[in-house]
Amino acid sequence: METTAHPAGLQDxxxxPLVEALYGRRARRFSxxxxxxxGPLAxxxxxxxxPLTxxxxxxxxxxxxxxxxxxYMIMRHAGYAPHLSNYSGAAGGRTFPSAAGFHTS
Known part of the structure; x- marks a missing residue:
């Protein structure tokens, strides 16, 4: 079995927990x-x-x-052919917000 070396800290x-990371770190917002x-928050x-690692x-x-x-909610459609391949021409999911969770540009 082959093992892959991961950067230090990746396993951590x-x-x-995602929710704890999003909501439980309010005291660490200042770089x-x-x-x-x-101002009032001086x-x-x-x-x-x-610097970031x-x-x-x-x-x-x-x-x-x-x-x-x-x-994968974009189903195969004949309208893509013959100019675009069906799946690689379809919308891809991204980690940043968008309408319906996918982007076409």
Whole structure:
């Protein structure tokens, strides 16, 4: 059996509950090393800036512009032929919001 090496931290991301990640991390919204200079929420981080790791960059990009595969609710249709292949010309699912959960452009 072949095993694939995964980047450090990927297994932790996969095992972390989605709802907890979305709603339970309110205290961690402010980036390390940044500041909000004025207003009622003025704040300056006490930490040095910390760039995203390669894994974190990949996760952000996947969440913002990922492809979840073909949208299988688009059935085969003769109207696609002869100019487009039926399935690769159909709408693909994306990780970002859209009408009906698929994009055609």
């Amino acid at each position: 991301v996969l095992e972390f 390390l090393g940044t500041s909000l200079p004025d 704040f300056t981080s006490r930490h040095d800036p910390l 390669e894994l974190e960059q990949m996760l952000v990009l996947t969440a913002a512009a990922g492809n979840t595969g073909w949208h």
